[in-house]
Amino acid sequence: MTSHSRNHHIDALRGVAILCVLLLHFALAYGLKDSPLGALPAWLLRAAYQGNFGVTMFFTISGYLITATSLRRWGELSRIELRQFYLYRFARIMPCLLLALAIIVILGVMNVPFFSNTDGDRDLPADYFLIAAGSVLTFWHNQLMQSAGYFNYCLNVYWSLSVEEVFYLLLPVCCLLLRRRFMIVLLCLAAIVAGPIYRSHHVDNELYFMYGYLACFDAIAIGCLTALLRQRLQPGARMGKMLRLVCGAALAALYVRGIAGHETFGFTLISLASAGIIFGSGNDQPRRRPGLLQWFGRHSYEIYLFHIIVLAAMRNLVDKAHLSYAARLPWLALFLALTALAAVLVSRYLSEPANAALRRRYGRTETGSDARAVLPR
Numbered sequence: 001m002t003s004h005s006r007n008h009h010i011d012a013l014r015g016v017a018i019l020c021v022l023l024l025h026f027a028l029a030y031g032l033k034d035s036p037l038g039a040l041p042a043w044l045l046r047a048a049y050q051g052n053f054g055v056t057m058f059f060t061i062s063g064y065l066i067t068a069t070s071l072r073r074w075g076e077l078s079r080i081e082l083r084q085f086y087l088y089r090f091a092r093i094m095p096c097l098l099l100a101l102a103i104i105v106i107l108g109v110m111n112v113p114f115f116s117n118t119d120g121d122r123d124l125p126a127d128y129f130l131i132a133a134g135s136v137l138t139f140w141h142n143q144l145m146q147s148a149g150y151f152n153y154c155l156n157v158y159w160s161l162s163v164e165e166v167f168y169l170l171l172p173v174c175c176l177l178l179r180r181r182f183m184i185v186l187l188c189l190a191a192i193v194a195g196p197i198y199r200s201h202h203v204d205n206e207l208y209f210m211y212g213y214l215a216c217f218d219a220i221a222i223g224c225l226t227a228l229l230r231q232r233l234q235p236g237a238r239m240g241k242m243l244r245l246v247c248g249a250a251l252a253a254l255y256v257r258g259i260a261g262h263e264t265f266g267f268t269l270i271s272l273a274s275a276g277i278i279f280g281s282g283n284d285q286p287r288r289r290p291g292l293l294q295w296f297g298r299h300s301y302e303i304y305l306f307h308i309i310v311l312a313a314m315r316n317l318v319d320k321a322h323l324s325y326a327a328r329l330p331w332l333a334l335f336l337a338l339t340a341l342a343a344v345l346v347s348r349y350l351s352e353p354a355n356a357a358l359r360r361r362y363g364r365t366e367t368g369s370d371a372r373a374v375l376p377r
Contacts (some may be wrong), residue, residue: 006298008290009244009281010061013154013274014297017057020255022307022339024051025157026332029311030320050258055160056219056267057251058300062164063223066171071231077175077184087362088105089168092301093353096346097161100305101136104154105129114153114312128152139165142211149207157308163216171224185228188221195219196264203263210267219271226275235280243280247273302343302351310338 027049067077074080107115108129117128128148132155135141142159150156178184195218202208202215209215235243251273259266296303314335323331 006290006294007281008294010065010278011290011294011297012364013277014300015059015060015293015295016297017054017061017295018300018303019293020054020057021051021304022336023332024049024054025308025311026335027051029315030328030331032322032328038187052259053255053267053270056216056270057274058160059163059216059219060223060226060271061278063167063220064227064275064278065223065225066168067227068230070171070175071227072096076169077181078179080172080175081257082172082176084363085172086168088359091355091358091363092351093161093165095358096302096305096351097136099346099350100309101133101155105133105308108152108154112194112316114225114315117152124287137163139169142213145211146207154308154312158305160216163211163213166213167217167220181228185225191217191221192225192268193218195221196268199267200264209263210368212327215267219274221277222268222271223278226279230279235282238284240280240282244277247276247280296340299343299347302346303339305343306346307335307339310342314338 068079070080070085093316104115108117117132128151132141132144132152135144136155136158139162141162145151145156145159166364174187175184178187191214194214195216197216199209199211201204202212251270254266254269254273257266290298314331318331
């Protein structure tokens with residue numbers, strides 16, 4: 001999106017989602033439990049480990065934004081142009097993803113700790129890098145994890161890309177085949193029903209109830225339905241604000257409650273609360289300038305790709321055992337700062353120029369500001 005057409009409320013929600021993911025991965029790497037930081041409220045410490053709910057928020061936002069942008073660009077989902085749709089997705093996703101994968105694979109082949117392959121105490125062959133990197137690029141990395149486990153510290157984070165990429169592949173094809181809107185709605189409803197059913201059969205294995213396609217498509221489908229509904233029904237400013245407040249409070253309560261014991265419906269409820277915030281976000285932009293949350297939301301894709309590289313490098317510099325408890329919050333601040341810096345550099349010198357160049361070179365000439373729009377992740 002161009003800066004003037006961005007929805008600051010949705011950017012703020014994306015900012016919250018990516019910060020949840022960053023906090024989770026830092027907490028897993030350096031630990032926040034059983035430390036002097038434990039003087040913090042138990043619910044706050046528990047919330048630090050619920051970052052996978054942040055990924056569910058991303059899925060809902062992605063379903064909404066891709067559907068809403070397609071409706072704005074083509075009028076109806078049944079008119080999506082396959083070549084143009086896939087080009088825009090490729091231009092947004094691939095340039096910086098290829099850079100991130102190159103960094104991880106090169107450092108991994110050099111056996112740099114936290115970049116190399118390992119499965120517990122069992123070393124995996126070097127060609128797993130080719131398999132794993134290829135699975136990220138061909139949309140089945142989450143399936144590879146279900147058979148190989150957590151075998152690569154950096155690459156395994158990219159499981160959610162496989163879910164989204166399959167969504168990008170299927171959305172235009174399904175819309176062109178089904179054509180009628182009510183059929184598209186029925187397909188979304190089927191995904192929403194299938195999600196909890198699938199998770200209920202895998203509550204004892206997080207590689208399935210969190211990472212499987214069916215485990216995640218309900219959140220994306222809820223986002224798609226939100227976009228279809230908002231095209232027909234726009235809440236007023238007062239109603240929108242009330243929706244954001246109520247659903248924001250519900251989202252916070254669900255997040256703090258955590259995943260444990262709520263594997264079946266917890267993700268669906270997180271998605272519904274996120275969809276309520278999106279639905280109430282309105283079209284009118286706030287007069288004030290975007291804040292820090294919006295900034296993180298606008299750069300969430302680059303942050304997502306490169307934060308794990310920053311964290312792996314930091315873990316090579318200072319191990320958890322050698323980092324005092326008192327230093328962990330400053331270390332967290334440094335992690336956030338370095339990740340933000342990496343995101344800025346990648347966005348400015350790679351993502352945005354490559355995105356624009358690919359669209360210019362291969363895209364169809366469009367009129368209006370939408371021709372220059374960058375589809376958000």
